[in-house]
Amino acid sequence: MNHPSTMPSSLKQVVAALRSPLSSPQLLGDILVASTLALLAVMELSSMGTRPVEVAAVLLATAPHAVRRIVPWQAVTLTVIGAAGLVASGFLVSRMPLAVLASGVLSFYTILRGVRRRVAWLLTGCVMAGMVLVVMLFFARSGLGGLGGLPSLLLHNARVGLWIVGAFAAVVGPAFLADVRRSRGEIREVRADNLENLRQQAAMAERARIAREMHDLVAHSVSMIAVQAETAPYTLDNLDDRAKQEFAEIATSARTTLTEMRRLLGVLRADITTTMETAPQPGLARLPELIEQHDGEVDLDIVGERVPVPQAVDVSAYRIVQEALTNARVHAPGARVSIELAYRPGLLALRIADNGPGPSGKTESGHGLVGMRERALALGGWFEAGPGPTGGFLIQAGLPLE
Missing domain, CATH: 3.30.565.10 (Histidine kinase-like ATPase, C-terminal domain)
Structure with missing residues (x-):
């Protein structure tokens, strides 16, 4: 058995996902869907008469869906290899099992979700260009008059036309779905950011209001200290010059404190548009x-x-x-x-x-x-x-x- 350090990185991701209890619901869901797709594909092949190599190709094209969220690029690569194996064994796209096509579409959609919008549409364009090239080569070698024979073929064989339209829809559809999901995620992030900004602004405004209220409470007490210190020499008898000087210093310190508090409140008030409350603070x-x-x-x-x-x-x-x-x-x-x-x-x-x-x-x-x-x-x-x-x-x- 290989030591974990010698495992490929993709295998390490799969093992880590299997051990993580947080991702188990999604992983179990993907495994269930992959098993269903594989079963449906094998059942569809069995009605046509199959060979072991075709069954192996079908399993290779559907089973990777189980890990499409963990290793999306590897999953879609294996799906393409499996589908290519079916084509090499004689299966045309029009006879390809629907489960195989569904597995490819889901894997492709997973990739588009995980990349940026520009990259997603670039990948979609590349896939569509490849499909157009395949169609051109098919009609060039089919003896149906090249691309000029496409209209008559579509008129006489509606199934081929439906498969061509369905193939392009299977590419463009996931791109649109991924783009819509990405846009919704961006909208949710913007809303969350706006909500957080509003909460911060509300908190700052409330802190400023609290500071103003605390200023009123403390300013009243400090003002009383200043008044009592200034009137003490006139209300108390037999105060010497040193005591009078200390009372004067207390009054001066109190007045200075009030001035600094008003400056601090002015800084807080600069960011607040509400008017100052002049009524006494309620209790x-x-x-x-x-x-x-x-x-x-x-x-x-x-x-x-x-x-x-x-x-x-x-x-x-x-x-x-x-x-x-x-x-x-x-x-x-x-x-x-x-x-x-x-x-x-x-x-x-x-x-x-x-x-x-x-x-x-x-x-x-x-x-x-x-x-x-x-x-x-x-x-x-x-x-x-x-x-x-x-x-x-x-x-x-x-x-x-x-």
Whole structure:
């Protein structure tokens, strides 16, 4: 037995395919089709009276179909050799078993799928030119008056005409099918790229919005520090000059920090076309107001003892619930929505579910889901979205409190 390193490369590919569990369904399907083609071809030959060499040629022309996806060029070469063996034994193309022709067409189609569009049509043109040359040579040597006798032959022998038309269709048809399949694949790739670009743009926009909200929260705190540092010398008695200087430096540092934050926000704002929000950032305290504005029944359940949460978590939790209600109103109008806020040690868990029809496609493509995920991940939390265990749509998120 040969060592694997001494095997031909095509044989190595076949062995690897047989061992791979991922490609076994397609491979088993090809083996089944090849076995069917070989059986049909042998049965068709048996009705004509066959010799062993013809049976061998038929098997050589049909069996390679089993590995046409693994070694397409070798498969089509063996198919052509088998068909040529039948022709050499006295079979005309018009008497060629249909199973042999089907095996050749499938192998040729597999080759066209695996090459570029220009190469595929070039191969198709070469095959058609070869067929035209064969037809010309046949009529030149047939004693039927050369090509000038073709019209009369087609009029008196419709079977020959059908075989000629069928032969050309068997070449052009796979070329068109391969081209259509290739075009569909290109369209799917373009759509996937466009979808990914849209998701990235949505993520960037949401990150900028989060940054603006965080800027408002932090800017308020830093402004309070600056104000308190500036007013401390006037509200506190018996401050020496060193303490007053330190308060002045604290105020200066706070003002400088605010300026740098505004510059950073200006950079983020340059890529965002939406207008700045001037209203105070909402938090969980405004959930009842948000629920009242929703068109539909909403249940709010608080689990655990409420504890003060950081402002960033407060705003992000509100925005996640707000976006979840928007999704429910758009994709499941009239559905009942249940909201659960669970205060756990060091974590605020959100669970928003509806009893609507559930997702109709991929749940990762929605821009709202992208924004909710960005908010949770920005705080070091987690986010999940998908069909609920009993139907509908379920959104879950965890926001750390520390």
